Amino acid sequence: MSNDLSSDRHNVVSKGYKYFMVFLCMLTQAIPYGIAQLIQPLFVHPLVNTFQFTLASYTLIFTFGAVVGSLVSPMVGKALQKVNFKILYLIGICLSAGAYVFLGISTKLPGFYLAGIICMVGSTFFSGQGVPWVINHWFPAKGRGAALGIAFCSGSIGNIFLQPATQALLKHYMAGNTKTGHLTSMAPFFIFAVALLVIGVIIACFIRTPKKDEIVVSDEELAESKKAEAAAKAKEFKGWTSKQVLQMKWFWIFSLGFLIIGLGLASLNEDYAAFLDTKLSLTDVGLVGSMYGVGCLIGNISGGYLFDKFGTAKSMAYAGCTYILSKVSCLDTLV
Known part of the structure; x- marks a missing residue:
């Protein structure tokens, strides 16, 4: 019996194969997710002009999508525990692709709203919940954080190419x-x-979670992970209760700050194309979107390093300065 267990422990999935799964997650973020979510703002102005919508009424598509997506996300998480991952991945791909077909045949605002909601729900299946689900299964111990970071930064990489390609189209x-x-x-x-x-279908042919008889963590990695976990637990701060947190003024100041950041980022992220289309050519707007993707990529990679190296206060101050600088730079387009 012990010999069988020892033999089984040698059948560990190679790191190369695990990182192949990471690559598939990267591809998911770069193209299916990029198409489903990142390029939609580029369609705002053409659609508003074509169907004579108001800008305010059409951009509600992003609000409705975000609200419904946040409500559906927990249900998708529960479904992943019971339904085969490939099936849910394909459902998400089909929903988002179908939403684009629906966008192509819609002429009224309710149709566009519904398409936006379906597209957001679909991307929750294969991206918002799907990608972390895959990564967490292939990296249950060491390397999970790095794998997640690599996978999710690929949305920025996809943005670099999708933005100008969309504007050209x-x-x-x-x-x-x-x-x-x-x-x-x-x-x-x-x-x-x-x-x-x-x-999406091509990716679905290869992406998967480990089989029951596959071992994704070697004995050495498992021992190292347990040792690190024990050391972290010894130094762990248990935290405050929700009641205590709600009584802290700094919590409310921090929350207010992120509310302000969120309001500003939403306008930059969702409406920049609609605004710049009135000032710049489609090609130039696509290039701006590419630069946005480059900035997101740099931020995703360097953000963790800055927080580890300089601490929260200095890193947040740096982020605040770059945020203000971006807003000031945008003022130039008003002239």
Whole structure:
């Protein structure tokens, strides 16, 4: 019996294969998620002009999607524990691809709202809940944080290429200038639907969680992880209760600060394309989106290092300065 167990411990999944799963998660973030969520703001102005919507009414698509997505996310998490991951991954891909088809045939605001909600729900299946689910299973001990960081920063990498590609495609199917131009065809939505579906299905053929007889942690890694966990537990701060936290003024100051940051970031993230389309060419807006992707990539990689190296206060001060600088830079476009 002991010999069988010893033999089984040698059948550990290689690190190369585990990082192949990380690569598939990266690909998921870069393309299916990038299409489902990151390029949608680029369609705002063309659609507003084409169907004579107001900017305020159309951009509610992002609000509705975010609200419903947050409500659905816990249910998706529970479903992952009971349903085969590949099935849920494919459901998410089909939902998001189908949402793009729905965007392509919609002419009224409720149709666009519904498509936005479906797209957000779909991305929750394969990205918001799906990617961490895969990473956590392949890296139950050492390396989980790094793997998650690598996987999620790929959304920024995808953004670098998807933004200019999307603007080039829109330019091909638009008439008029960037401020008042309208779509002559809804083909871009169908093109992205096919791209999302095809690439998503290809990824789904390979991405998976470990089988029951597969060992993803070696004896050495397991021992090292337990040792580190024990050391961390010895120094662990148990934390305050919710009641204690709610009575701290610094909690409310911190919360207010993040509320302000969130309000500002939402406008930069969701509405920048709609605003810049009135000032710049579609190609230039695509390049701005690429630079945004580069900045996100640098921030994702360097953020953890800065917090570890300089602490919370200095890192937050640096982040605040860059945030203010970005806003000041945007003021130049008002001239």
